[in-house]
Amino acid sequence: MNNTMTYQPKLDTSPPVADEIRQTTCYMCACRCGINVHLKDGAVKYIEGNRDHPVNKGVLCAKGSAGIMQHLSPARLRAPLLRTGPRGSGEFKEISWDEALDTAASWLAPVRETAPERLAFFTGRDQSQSLTSWWAQQFGTPNYAAHGGFCSVNMAAAGIYTLGGAFWEFGSPDWERTKLFMIFGVAEDHDSNPIKMGLGRLKERGAKIIGVNPVRTGYNAVADEWVGITPGTDGLFIMALIHELLKAGKIDIEYLCRTTNAPVLLDEDGLFARNEDGKELVWDRATNTAQPFDKPGLKPALHGTYEGRTPVFESLANRYLSQDYAPEAVAERCGVPAAQIKRIAAELAHTAFEEEIEIPQPWTDFRGVTHPTTKGRPVSFHAMRGISAHSNGFQTCRALHVLQLLLGSVEVPGGFRFKPPYPKPVSAHPKPHFKTTPGKPLDGPHLGYPRGPEDLGLHEDGTAKRIDKAYTWENPLSAHGMMHMVISNAHAGDPYPIDVLFMYMANMSWNSSMNTKGVMEMLTDKDESGEYKIPKIIYSDAYSSEMVAYADLIFPDTTYLERHDCISLLDRPICEPDAVADAIRWPVVEPHRDVRGFQSALIQLGARLGLPGMTNEDGSATYTDYEDYILNHQRRPGIGPLAGFRGDGTEAGRGAPNPNQIEKYKANGAFWMEHVPEEAQFNKPTNMAYQTWAARLGFYVSDTPEPYLFQLYVEPIRKFQLAAEGKGEMQPPEHLRERLRETMDPLPIWYEPFEQAAIDQSEYPLHALTQRPAAMYHSWGSQNAWLRQIHGVNPLYVSGEVWESNGFEEGDWASLTSHHGTITIPVARMDALNANTVWTWNAIGKRKGAWALDEDAPETTKGFLLNHLIHELLPPKGDGLRWSNSDPVTGQAAWYDLRVKIAKAPPQETTSPKTGQQKSPVGKGPATLEYGKRWT
Amino acid sequence: MHPAPSIILFTALSGLGFGLMVWLGLMPGDKGAWVAATFCILALALASIGLCSSLFHLGHPERAWKALSQWRSSWLSREGVIAIAALASFSLYGLLWVTSGTPNTLVGALSAALALATILCTAMIYTQMKTVPRWHSPLTPILFFAYALTGGALLAGKVTFSLWLLAALGGLQAFTWFKGDKAFAAAGHTMNTATGLNPDAKMRLLEAPHSGPNYLQKEMVFRIGRKHSQKLRIIAITLLAILPLALGLLFEVKHMLAGILVLSHIGGLLVSRWLFFAEAEHVVGLYYGQR
Amino acid sequence: MTSLPQSTEKSLGLVIDLDTCVGCHACVISCKEWNTGAYGAPLADVDPYGAQPVGSFLNRVHTFEVKPAEGPAAVTHFPKSCLHCEDAPCVTVCPTGASYKRVEDGIVLVNESDCIGCGLCAWACPYGAREMDPVEKVMKKCTLCVDRIYNENIPEEDRVPSCVRTCPAGARHFGDLSDPDSGVFKLVEERGGFDLMPEQGTKPVNKYLPPRPKQEAAPEMDVLGPLLAESTEGAGGFFGWLDRTLEKL
Numbered sequence A: 001m002n003n004t005m006t007y008q009p010k011l012d013t014s015p016p017v018a019d020e021i022r023q024t025t026c027y028m029c030a031c032r033c034g035i036n037v038h039l040k041d042g043a044v045k046y047i048e049g050n051r052d053h054p055v056n057k058g059v060l061c062a063k064g065s066a067g068i069m070q071h072l073s074p075a076r077l078r079a080p081l082l083r084t085g086p087r088g089s090g091e092f093k094e095i096s097w098d099e100a101l102d103t104a105a106s107w108l109a110p111v112r113e114t115a116p117e118r119l120a121f122f123t124g125r126d127q128s129q130s131l132t133s134w135w136a137q138q139f140g141t142p143n144y145a146a147h148g149g150f151c152s153v154n155m156a157a158a159g160i161y162t163l164g165g166a167f168w169e170f171g172s173p174d175w176e177r178t179k180l181f182m183i184f185g186v187a188e189d190h191d192s193n194p195i196k197m198g199l200g201r202l203k204e205r206g207a208k209i210i211g212v213n214p215v216r217t218g219y220n221a222v223a224d225e226w227v228g229i230t231p232g233t234d235g236l237f238i239m240a241l242i243h244e245l246l247k248a249g250k251i252d253i254e255y256l257c258r259t260t261n262a263p264v265l266l267d268e269d270g271l272f273a274r275n276e277d278g279k280e281l282v283w284d285r286a287t288n289t290a291q292p293f294d295k296p297g298l299k300p301a302l303h304g305t306y307e308g309r310t311p312v313f314e315s316l317a318n319r320y321l322s323q324d325y326a327p328e329a330v331a332e333r334c335g336v337p338a339a340q341i342k343r344i345a346a347e348l349a350h351t352a353f354e355e356e357i358e359i360p361q362p363w364t365d366f367r368g369v370t371h372p373t374t375k376g377r378p379v380s381f382h383a384m385r386g387i388s389a390h391s392n393g394f395q396t397c398r399a400l401h402v403l404q405l406l407l408g409s410v411e412v413p414g415g416f417r418f419k420p421p422y423p424k425p426v427s428a429h430p431k432p433h434f435k436t437t438p439g440k441p442l443d444g445p446h447l448g449y450p451r452g453p454e455d456l457g458l459h460e461d462g463t464a465k466r467i468d469k470a471y472t473w474e475n476p477l478s479a480h481g482m483m484h485m486v487i488s489n490a491h492a493g494d495p496y497p498i499d500v501l502f503m504y505m506a507n508m509s510w511n512s513s514m515n516t517k518g519v520m521e522m523l524t525d526k527d528e529s530g531e532y533k534i535p536k537i538i539y540s541d542a543y544s545s546e547m548v549a550y551a552d553l554i555f556p557d558t559t560y561l562e563r564h565d566c567i568s569l570l571d572r573p574i575c576e577p578d579a580v581a582d583a584i585r586w587p588v589v590e591p592h593r594d595v596r597g598f599q600s601a602l603i604q605l606g607a608r609l610g611l612p613g614m615t616n617e618d619g620s621a622t623y624t625d626y627e628d629y630i631l632n633h634q635r636r637p638g639i640g641p642l643a644g645f646r647g648d649g650t651e652a653g654r655g656a657p658n659p660n661q662i663e664k665y666k667a668n669g670a671f672w673m674e675h676v677p678e679e680a681q682f683n684k685p686t687n688m689a690y691q692t693w694a695a696r697l698g699f700y701v702s703d704t705p706e707p708y709l710f711q712l713y714v715e716p717i718r719k720f721q722l723a724a725e726g727k728g729e730m731q732p733p734e735h736l737r738e739r740l741r742e743t744m745d746p747l748p749i750w751y752e753p754f755e756q757a758a759i760d761q762s763e764y765p766l767h768a769l770t771q772r773p774a775a776m777y778h779s780w781g782s783q784n785a786w787l788r789q790i791h792g793v794n795p796l797y798v799s800g801e802v803w804e805s806n807g808f809e810e811g812d813w814a815s816l817t818s819h820h821g822t823i824t825i826p827v828a829r830m831d832a833l834n835a836n837t838v839w840t841w842n843a844i845g846k847r848k849g850a851w852a853l854d855e856d857a858p859e860t861t862k863g864f865l866l867n868h869l870i871h872e873l874l875p876p877k878g879d880g881l882r883w884s885n886s887d888p889v890t891g892q893a894a895w896y897d898l899r900v901k902i903a904k905a906p907p908q909e910t911t912s913p914k915t916g917q918q919k920s921p922v923g924k925g926p927a928t929l930e931y932g933k934r935w936t
Numbered sequence B: 001m002h003p004a005p006s007i008i009l010f011t012a013l014s015g016l017g018f019g020l021m022v023w024l025g026l027m028p029g030d031k032g033a034w035v036a037a038t039f040c041i042l043a044l045a046l047a048s049i050g051l052c053s054s055l056f057h058l059g060h061p062e063r064a065w066k067a068l069s070q071w072r073s074s075w076l077s078r079e080g081v082i083a084i085a086a087l088a089s090f091s092l093y094g095l096l097w098v099t100s101g102t103p104n105t106l107v108g109a110l111s112a113a114l115a116l117a118t119i120l121c122t123a124m125i126y127t128q129m130k131t132v133p134r135w136h137s138p139l140t141p142i143l144f145f146a147y148a149l150t151g152g153a154l155l156a157g158k159v160t161f162s163l164w165l166l167a168a169l170g171g172l173q174a175f176t177w178f179k180g181d182k183a184f185a186a187a188g189h190t191m192n193t194a195t196g197l198n199p200d201a202k203m204r205l206l207e208a209p210h211s212g213p214n215y216l217q218k219e220m221v222f223r224i225g226r227k228h229s230q231k232l233r234i235i236a237i238t239l240l241a242i243l244p245l246a247l248g249l250l251f252e253v254k255h256m257l258a259g260i261l262v263l264s265h266i267g268g269l270l271v272s273r274w275l276f277f278a279e280a281e282h283v284v285g286l287y288y289g290q291r
Numbered sequence C: 001m002t003s004l005p006q007s008t009e010k011s012l013g014l015v016i017d018l019d020t021c022v023g024c025h026a027c028v029i030s031c032k033e034w035n036t037g038a039y040g041a042p043l044a045d046v047d048p049y050g051a052q053p054v055g056s057f058l059n060r061v062h063t064f065e066v067k068p069a070e071g072p073a074a075v076t077h078f079p080k081s082c083l084h085c086e087d088a089p090c091v092t093v094c095p096t097g098a099s100y101k102r103v104e105d106g107i108v109l110v111n112e113s114d115c116i117g118c119g120l121c122a123w124a125c126p127y128g129a130r131e132m133d134p135v136e137k138v139m140k141k142c143t144l145c146v147d148r149i150y151n152e153n154i155p156e157e158d159r160v161p162s163c164v165r166t167c168p169a170g171a172r173h174f175g176d177l178s179d180p181d182s183g184v185f186k187l188v189e190e191r192g193g194f195d196l197m198p199e200q201g202t203k204p205v206n207k208y209l210p211p212r213p214k215q216e217a218a219p220e221m222d223v224l225g226p227l228l229a230e231s232t233e234g235a236g237g238f239f240g241w242l243d244r245t246l247e248k249l
């Protein structure tokens, strides 16, 4: 048969695609990629990545493409709601916005006038924390935080205290130059697309990737080498790597002397020796005198005793050279063969030192020394909740940073690089503030970084000033608050009862709480008078979530395509190591429901309450809505929510408000970006070109350069430990002394995760984890018609060993039991898994009636939450106290400390526990969907 | 494969119908006009009901006529064209027979040939499927012929022929099952060849692309338990061959018994046809962890 | 006529890198999103918010566990869409001529207005690349984004398939596999690109690049050894080394 006989219909290969493309920022997750929204006939037709955008450079993940379905979800709330049935029932009536704002104001005004702390305002993974925290500060309550306390504060705080910034979205590996990359405990992370893009680049260049994770999926599946570590033992593993590197002298001595506090002298209390100006002292071998660390031309000593003082490095070397950290000593606990640990250490050393890179970029440090080139150590690391969501997570994250520093690979070509406005040392961050005055704002920002026990939020009698007990001796450095303790503390009236709980974008009666069923009970529990123990709950959500059913008053939010947002340098910006950038969202389509952007509603509520900054002298509102605020609010003179196109539209960083600013952003693809000057791109903490540039752009509250040293040894932590040793004015309660002494160690240590130490390991032999699926965002994804077809159920994956020893077969069910409870769930086999680990996808399980799904949706029948097994408190130790299931340093929720046992169960109709059913205030979704039909 | 009732009915009934046409076309015997008419109508009815039921399987039956266009390359198209030709030719044959009282041998032979060709086309639709190793075998058309001719013989009342044929069919069916059970492995398809991954590794599906069902799984990845299939095979072969054969050999085949024989055979045919689909493993199952 | 062309002017197709694919499903959804509003009928979903949601998708990502004879089990993410086979059995079985392979670029397409929804082409495809739309009842398959790759209404750099443009890891490559100068051709050469189920004789145009060998059995490296000897065990020896190093700075 020849070609001429082939019949081919004529095709239009050039059909029109869109009437208009509007550029904005994705918010299907917190990665904040730039998107091109194609509109046709007034409707969203197609969303693609914005090629010019610094975050995603054109790519888009599954969630981002599925944004259409989220935007059109049948679960979208339609109008403000006032509860009519009991809490949890989902019975509401729709009310007007005026009524909603008046009701909220009538609940909140008396609180502010009498006892502002009786409002607890907590927000989820929103990206307007600079607004919400400011609002809470103006209201005057100390009880504000976002969700970081249960998310990743270990990572954040360890990063800030050690390096001046965390992994996470505040820095990234030098994807273009690194040659060996190790990734610890990451399934997705906030830097979702950039990590994938980066891994792709490494693959193209043939760089090696080592994945450290008990589970070998996703990034760990493509890694060239997999370290199937036992959960909770990364600290040991890392310290064994340090041990090896020290022993072999494979550390960057020059870098340590120049950029870290390795040479800083410790006095007999383990505090830094300082001169009269408060400058840390080092021992100069040239002059045999103690000199301030920043003096040019020093030859610092790294060991020895000088006038009773020894350099930090000596303590460090002594600790990690100990046989306790030899690979052989940790191998069994880590589940990693000693030979593998040794080889990885060798590979790190080889790549860092034998494959050193040098770029012809001169730079000048804060001592005034000009370096003719910029040297780089092409080894880099990234880590996330796999190491941070453990009760020893803070110290583990610290250990990893110390490893990076010993290799000389932070802020150098090929290593880990910060994204401006990071790095920022602790000294450039505020301290926490707690002082309330009825009718007045709080005395300062809520969240900050304590320098010592004097910064704790404690009353004279030792009780906590904050409802979540953040910044107490139980978790002194809880820099993100402890949202996971709010409901249980408020329910218990401990440290005090509250009147109003106000939450935003956090599904607290479901996946974002530990002990979910218990939390549901606390939210519905009543006192003797028949009042709810937590009297009033105001909540803002965009969708009919589980939490909506447990609130009294709902502010319905818009979807991300329908509102203004600003992704601000004052908050969590979208920068890259080479560029500073921020972004906006704007209504690319108008909502046809009676909904309002939450930030607008919040500003309007603030005006009704007469809050300073939101109300003019005459009592009128300062800002009509969030757009108005974004354009006109100034935090400091010239510094506003958006850094780009200020003043006459050409000023960057600082400048007068520009009424055309948002239009400028729109025209520029919804973002603004300015490149870091060439000579400022590396060694940012000590690079004066960077420091000057950063101060000019307004990154520091002081508006002056703030060069600093990386902190191998963290003095503020030592101050708490010292208190526990009995020194100093502020003393911890007796029962905490021992634990503080052990865990508040200024050099990274490892200790057994608390839950593991508290239970009988032979009874609960397994570790239970969750992972984020790339194609789902927490609980939001399940309302998405496309995404839920991918992840509609979440079996518990068990290792081949567990599978066989329990005689499981395909389709089997099992009961999974922790010290706190039992769930019954479907199981599946996975061999590429640490033998003692089980895991499941996070937040797939749904409550019946939520999210406009059918009652028998697989998410409700086969899906489940592991959260039912995780308690916010540790099992009783017999000391009469219930200790919190958190990291003792930061209060980070220890999700991944969970220990369980498993047993075969008879097949079930649905998973248990059963959590009842809620009425849907928005009805249910349609029976079929043919999105796009109008255009085909 | 998913044993869709419309397809089972289609292949079973049209096979019987065209099989009957073969016998009527080649060995009409002497029948009175009414008897001839009854037989012819039966053959036409079975074939057409079968063909019609196949339309139920179509997403767009209203466009079914388009299926006649690709006779040069597509067995399904050929089947449509030839079936229509067979039906037309056999209708003419029947008409002539009933009206003239004598069958026209030439038209009869032509009809029989077209009927055989139709059966071949039907069989080839399955035989050509390399994706279903159990079907991709010369045994498939042979078996389809055997079924059609045996059923046709039974319906046509050709007792002696049908007894021989029943015996042959029973053996052939058993042999086909026996060979079919090995076909997938013999074709050499594994998850490793399907994915091109390490040929020496043990492979499992860890996660299906969707937690929900999809068209492919429903249509192609139907799975039947071994025990269940063994049971059904015994039932099928008993009904389709052993029972009719035993009855036919032990008793004289009269009206009542003939009816029972035919019904038993058709029952067996339907079960075996169900198995033909249900046991047919499509290679795409490899991507879904089947096998 | 559903016969296959003897040859095509180009062989456009995809090269998928199994070493890089992280299994994120971005390509799956981007494909659905583009194609539900583009060529042919929309890609419908039935029971989208119910107990058994079923939709048509043109690209799906499987995840396999691969346990080698030695070493731990590995996981491979495996995206799969139509491979635009040279000897496409799906085309020749089609009774209506709805399925065809384009002469100019080798793309295998369904002309939906001719499709009777018989499903035979899906049976004939070894790869599960064709799905019947649950509402429109016509056969859907990857179009290689034929309405993007030549589309003059989109910027030139974007004239690639939706799945390729979106893939965050860069695991998907598009081009003319018959052109030895093309990037995809070279990738296949360099990395040993292979066919799926070659024994089916379909001669797929799309190629897959194998995962690089995993390194858990990598030989022990001895970078640390020599220096260990110099610095000797324990703190004293270490600090001796340290002093010498400091002197050299």
Ligand SMILES: Nc1nc2c(c(=O)[nH]1)N[C@H]1C(S)=C(S)[C@@H](COP(=O)(O)OP(=O)(O)OC[C@H]3O[C@@H](n4cnc5c(=O)[nH]c(N)nc54)[C@H](O)[C@@H]3O)O[C@H]1N2
Pocket (backbone or CB within 6 Å): A124, A125, A147, A150, A151, A152, A504, A505, A506, A507, A508, A511, A512, A513, A540, A541, A542, A543, A544, A545, A546, A547, A557, A558, A559, A560, A598, A770, A771, A777, A778, A779, A780, A842, A843, A866, A867, A895
């Ligand atoms: N077992 C287990 N539990 C965990 C974790 C884990 O790893 N394992 N991880 C923990 C971590 S780190 C986190 S961050 C939490 C996350 O848990 P949550 O913060 O509760 O996450 P979501 O499910 O995304 O819930 C946020 C709520 O925001 C709503 N929402 C979505 N978009 C909008 C919007 O535009 N406006 C408004 N107002 N609301 C919106 C959603 O409908 C949803 O009700 O889960 C924690 N829980």
Ligand SMILES: Nc1nc2c(c(=O)[nH]1)N[C@H]1C(S)=C(S)[C@@H](COP(=O)(O)OP(=O)(O)OC[C@H]3O[C@@H](n4cnc5c(=O)[nH]c(N)nc54)[C@H](O)[C@@H]3O)O[C@H]1N2
Pocket (backbone or CB within 6 Å): A029, A030, A125, A151, A152, A184, A185, A186, A187, A188, A189, A190, A191, A192, A212, A213, A214, A215, A229, A230, A231, A232, A233, A234, A384, A385, A386, A387, A390, A769, A770, A771, A772, A773, A774, A775, A776, A777, A778, A839, A896
């Ligand atoms: N697609 C998607 N992206 C998201 C989210 C989402 O829901 N979906 N959520 C966002 C949020 S709020 C957050 S906080 C980030 C979190 O981003 P990640 O930290 O990547 O999130 P997790 O899924 O909790 O991944 C934890 C990983 O650590 C592993 N792990 C657990 N314990 C240990 C251990 O002891 N050691 C080691 N080495 N590994 C361990 C787990 O197996 C898992 O792979 O993701 C953000 N990005």
Ligand code: SF4
Pocket (backbone or CB within 6 Å): A026, A027, A028, A029, A030, A031, A032, A033, A056, A059, A060, A061, A062, A063, A064, A065, A192, A193
């Ligand atoms: S990673 Fe995905 S969901 Fe998150 S912002 Fe980027 S495109 Fe959107």
Ligand code: SF4
Pocket (backbone or CB within 6 Å): C020, C021, C022, C023, C024, C025, C026, C027, C028, C061, C077, C079, C166, C167, C168, C169, C170, C171, C172
């Ligand atoms: S988008 Fe790329 S990395 Fe993600 S599943 Fe598809 S091919 Fe793999």
Ligand code: SF4
Pocket (backbone or CB within 6 Å): C081, C082, C083, C084, C085, C088, C089, C090, C091, C108, C124, C125, C126, C127, C128, C129, C130, C141, C202
């Ligand atoms: S992959 Fe399947 S549908 Fe695509 S051309 Fe090949 S046989 Fe046809």
Ligand code: SF4
Pocket (backbone or CB within 6 Å): C093, C094, C095, C096, C097, C098, C099, C110, C114, C115, C116, C117, C118, C119, C120, C121, C122, C138, C139
């Ligand atoms: S389903 Fe459509 S495209 Fe496929 S073979 Fe039938 S008519 Fe042809």
Ligand code: SF4
Pocket (backbone or CB within 6 Å): C030, C031, C032, C034, C035, C058, C059, C081, C082, C141, C142, C143, C144, C145, C161, C162, C163, C164
């Ligand atoms: S080429 Fe186009 S149609 Fe084919 S899988 Fe990719 S996005 Fe889908």
Ligand SMILES: [Mo]
Pocket (backbone or CB within 6 Å): A150, A151, A152
């Ligand atoms: Mo989080």
